[in-house]
Structure formats: C-alpha cells, structure tokens
Amino acid sequence: xxxxxxxxxxxxxxxxxxxxxxxxxxxxxxxxxxxxxxxxxxxxxxxxxxxxxxxxxxxxxxxxxxxxxxxxxxxxxxxxxxxxxxxxxxxxxxxxxxxxxxxxxxxxxxxxxxxxxxxxxxxxxxxxxxxxxxxxxxxxxxxxxxxxxxxxxxxxxxxxxxxxxxxxxxxxxxxxxxxxxxxxxxxxxxxxxxxxxxxxxxxxxxxxxxxxxxxxxxxxxxxxxxxxxxxxxx
Amino acid sequence: xxxxxxxxxxxxxxxxxxxxxxxxxxxxxxxxxxxxxxxxxxxxxxxxxxxxxxxxxxxxxxxxxxxxxxxxxxxxxxxxxxxxxxxxxxxxxxxxxxxxxxxxxxxxxxxxxxxxxxxxxxxxxxxxxxxxxxxxxx
Numbered sequence: 547x548x549x550x551x552x553x554x555x556x557x558x559x560x561x562x563x564x565x566x567x568x569x570x571x572x573x574x575x576x577x578x579x580x581x582x583x584x585x586x587x588x589x590x591x592x593x594x595x596x597x598x599x600x601x602x603x604x605x606x607x608x609x610x611x612x613x614x615x616x617x618x619x620x621x622x623x624x625x626x627x628x629x630x631x632x633x634x635x636x637x638x639x640x641x642x643x644x645x646x647x648x649x650x651x652x653x654x655x656x657x658x659x660x661x662x663x664x665x666x667x668x669x670x671x672x673x674x675x676x677x678x679x680x681x682x683x684x685x686x687x688x689x690x691x692x693x694x695x696x697x698x699x700x701x702x703x704x705x706x707x708x709x710x711x712x713x714x715x716x717x718x719x720x721x722x723x724x725x726x727x728x729x730x731x732x733x734x735x736x737x738x739x740x741x742x743x744x745x746x747x748x749x750x751x752x753x754x755x756x757x758x759x760x761x762x763x764x765x766x767x768x769x770x771x772x773x774x775x776x777x778x779x780x
Numbered sequence: 781x782x783x784x785x786x787x788x789x790x791x792x793x794x795x796x797x798x799x800x801x802x803x804x805x806x807x808x809x810x811x812x813x814x815x816x817x818x819x820x821x822x823x824x825x826x827x828x829x830x831x832x833x834x835x836x837x838x839x840x841x842x843x844x845x846x847x848x849x850x851x852x853x854x855x856x857x858x859x860x861x862x863x864x865x866x867x868x869x870x871x872x873x874x875x876x877x878x879x880x881x882x883x884x885x886x887x888x889x890x891x892x893x894x895x896x897x898x899x900x901x902x903x904x905x906x907x908x909x910x911x912x913x914x915x916x917x918x
Contacts, residue, residue, distance in 0.1 A: 698829075
C-alpha cells in the first residue's frame, strides 16, 4: 500500500494515477470481498478454461461501464454532491442483501425467471447463452458498491481528474482495469494453470453441481458479512 | 444511541462556538478570522477513515492550542447518517466523506491529502493542514 502511495505521490501521468487508484481500491477490504465473490462466480465454468478467462475480462468491463457512466453523468453536470452522497451512503447498504438474494437464487431457494441467470435447475453442462451478461451485470453492480475507502478514492481522487476535461473520460476505464486486475489474474491462473484439473473434472458432472452450491454459499456468506458490518457496525 | 448523543453534543458545542467567538474577539483591533475544520463521515468507517479523524484532530490541537481554546480554530467530526448533520453538511457542501477547512466563504477540500497520508505519513497531513489554516488565519 505504501509503495502504491509513493507512486501515486510522484505520478506525472493521469493514467498512471488512475491505475494506481484502481489497484488501491482492489486491495482495500471491501472491494476485495466482492472480487473474491466474483472469482467464485466466474470460475463456475471451470471446465471451459477460455470461458473463465473471458469472464474475468467481462467482469472488469462491467466495472468499467459503471465507473465510466458515473463519470460521464458527473461530467455532464449532475450534482456531484448528490451523486456522491447517494452512492457513498447507500452502495454498501444494498450490497449485502443483494448478495444474499443472488446466492439464494442460485441455490434455487427463491425461484425467479431472471434473464441470463443460470441456477442449479439448469441442465448441468448446458451453458446459458446469456451467461456473459450476468457476469457483466455482476461487475456493474459490484462497482457501484462504494465502501468508505473506495468511495473516497473514486469520488475525491479519480472524479476530479476525470471531469476536468472531456479528454479525461477514459480514466475510469483504466481505474476499472486496476480494480478488476486481481480477478483477471485469478481468471487467467484458473484458466491456464488449473484448467487442466478442470478438464479432469469435465466428465464428473456432480463436481459442477457442488461447485455451484459452493459459489452460492459464498455469495450468501459474503452478503451476511456485509449486512453485519454495515448494519450492526461491530 | 450513545453515539448519536455524542455527535449531537459535538454539534451543539460547535454551534455554540460559532455564536460566542465574534463577541470574544471583538475587543481586538482586527477581528480574527474563524477557521473551522470539518471531518464528515458515515457510521461505517474504514481504518484510514478513523485515522483521518484522529490525525486531523491531533494536528489541530497540537498546532493551534490557543486558538482552539478561544474558539478561533475548531475541529468537528460529523456523522452524515445522523439527520441532525444535514444543515452543517449543506453549509459546508460536504460530498460524502470529506475533510474540509471552512473560513468565511472559503471552502478548502483536503480530503485527498487526508486519505493519502493519515495512515502512512501523518506528518504530511499535519503540514497540509498547517499550510491551509495558516493561510486563512493571516
């Protein structure tokens, strides 16, 4: 962290600053939790190594979409105060319950027809065509969950550089790559290092079913963690 | 509830300071400028966030003991989740978590410095606060 800060201190280029801010966000406690959840989510397709890696990139793209849209909205003159207050005050509060609901949906406890969302009832092995959409959506939602520290990094440090001129509007994309980098690296590792193991499991459909259950539980556990941390403030 | 009471108390003392200072300084030939340092936050805070409050408060108390006593310089921490914070937040144009120096119509935002240095290099934060507050006190 200190190394990142010293780079940030001496950085001459806006894109370097944006990337470092993204990395600092990625390793701060709460985006770390969402990123771990995301790694679980995208690695459910472990038998298809290419797909896991692309999912990692799609997830990061989702984050980039959210950060950029917010940046553009602020650039176009939306009240910085209102938007910043809204996301910093609410982003985290909604995340916990949302994660629990997604987990329950994946476990089939709640039944709901949601486009692009594959649950346990889906025929195992048959991939939903829309599944990249759910990964993209996950990235977009997770990006919106601003925590106390990441909110400051985005709204106080990145946004002023972004909205200074139209040429700064690419910076949220660089920031998003920084925030999603751990997921991309893990997706790459899973795809090309652990991928062989996945091939072994390919025939064992039971593994996939259980892996999905594990991922669902991961969502619920992380969701419960957020609910406790945000609402009960230990 | 306890926490709420604490913030309410802080808020009350802060507002009473506002009311009393001009009277105290009126006897001097030049009316001393008031400098208020505000740290706005939400109920849930990160480690860095807590450090921002602790270090800024420490810096203000160490740098300006006399002015703090007279009420010319003040440090106030405000929880944006408390409804009572709305008026102050609007007055200071707080945009979420922030560290602001308010003096008259001037509003200086040093949130970035606060979050960059509070944990890793508190002396730098102290220096930044000193520069800005000194400028306003001139």
